[in-house]
Amino acid sequence: MAAALIESVAHLRDQLQRMRQSGTHIGFVPTMGALHAGHATLIERARRECGAVVVSIFVNPLQFDRRDDLERYPRALAADLSLCSSLGVDVVFAPSSAEMYPQPPVCTVDPGRLAEHCCGRYRPGHFGGVATIVLKLFEMVQPGTAYFGEKDAQQLAVVRCLVRDFNVPVRIVGVPTVRESDGLALSSRNQRLTAAERAAAPALYGALTTAREAVATGVVDAEEVRQHVTAAIAPGSARLEYVEVVEPATFQPVARIDTTVIIAAAMWVGNTRLIDNVSCEPPRQR
Numbered sequence: 701m702a703a704a705l706i707e708s709v710a711h712l713r714d715q716l717q718r719m720r721q722s723g724t725h726i727g728f729v730p731t732m733g734a735l736h737a738g739h740a741t742l743i744e745r746a747r748r749e750c751g752a753v754v755v756s757i758f759v760n761p762l763q764f765d766r767r768d769d770l771e772r773y774p775r776a777l778a779a780d781l782s783l784c785s786s787l788g789v790d791v792v793f794a795p796s797s798a799e800m801y802p803q804p805p806v807c808t809v810d811p812g813r814l815a816e817h818c819c820g821r822y823r824p825g826h827f828g829g830v831a832t833i834v835l836k837l838f839e840m841v842q843p844g845t846a847y848f849g850e851k852d853a854q855q856l857a858v859v860r861c862l863v864r865d866f867n868v869p870v871r872i873v874g875v876p877t878v879r880e881s882d883g884l885a886l887s888s889r890n891q892r893l894t895a896a897e898r899a900a901a902p903a904l905y906g907a908l909t910t911a912r913e914a915v916a917t918g919v920v921d922a923e924e925v926r927q928h929v930t931a932a933i934a935p936g937s938a939r940l941e942y943v944e945v946v947e948p949a950t951f952q953p954v955a956r957i958d959t960t961v962i963i964a965a966a967m968w969v970g971n972t973r974l975i976d977n978v979s980c981e982p983p984r985q986r
């Protein structure tokens with residue numbers, strides 16, 4: 701059956717209220733569209749676990765720190781709708797910017813120190829924009845469970861903190877990153893890569909894998925681990941923006957790796973910024 705396309709908040713609330721009244725558990729997958737196999741994995745998981753599945757498609761201007769990135773962000777509503785229908789999605793909520801932000805928002809969410817490092821340091825305002833739109837979407841959809849990709853590990857940490865701090869009754873599920881056969885994490889931004897950039901892109905995951913192996917063999921000094929990543933990305937075709945070793949829930953950097961950590965990095969290839977991360981633990985934790 702075709703997914704129902706809903707563009708207004710009032711219509712969405714009305715439709716979902718009826719589902720909730722009949723006891724249906726609503727699973728929610730928030731997206732910015734240009735859906736790929738990574739999104740499909742989130743949707744399939746929601747489909748297996750919930751009575752109804754809602755996917756939102758909204759390119760949120762509040763979370764873009766660069767105007768050109770917002771303008772170049774891929775949009776593919778027709779293809780997204782047909783993918784959602786094929787995966788058994790019940791409702792696709794695709795509002796306009798005017799529907800989501802009738803006035804510029806005065807009250808926004810501040811993710812505090814969760815946004816101090818990694819992407820938060822290089823994309824000022826980004827996680828405030830994410831937290832604000834996710835809270836708005838949770839209010840509109842009122843899902844029982846919401847699904848987020850682990851590729852955006854810092855975003856996932858922000859969302860987990862958001863629901864905890866604001867007592868939002870939504871269960872948050874993190875879903876493992878889906879990768880191409882050469883390791884590149886799926887991302888809507890991959891569409892923008894030229895052939896040469898696409899060839900350079902897997903270096904990011906390759907470097908992170910090298911670092912994870914170093915931790916697995918007993919390297920505990922976070923700076924040494926960072927150097928493994930830096931050394932593995934040859935300057936020229938790609939430029940490493942940052943690599944940090946952080947505690948998974950707070951995204952605060954650690955100096956010594958004596959428990960599970962996330963190694964997170966961002967890399968530029970041409971005009972496209974790619975992010976990725978790996979979770980790793982010292983040998984005695986295994």
Ligand code: PAF
Pocket residue numbers: 730731732758760763830833834852855
């Ligand atoms: O991960 C994304 O696609 C976006 O950041 C999200 C969670 C849909 C908020 O706009």
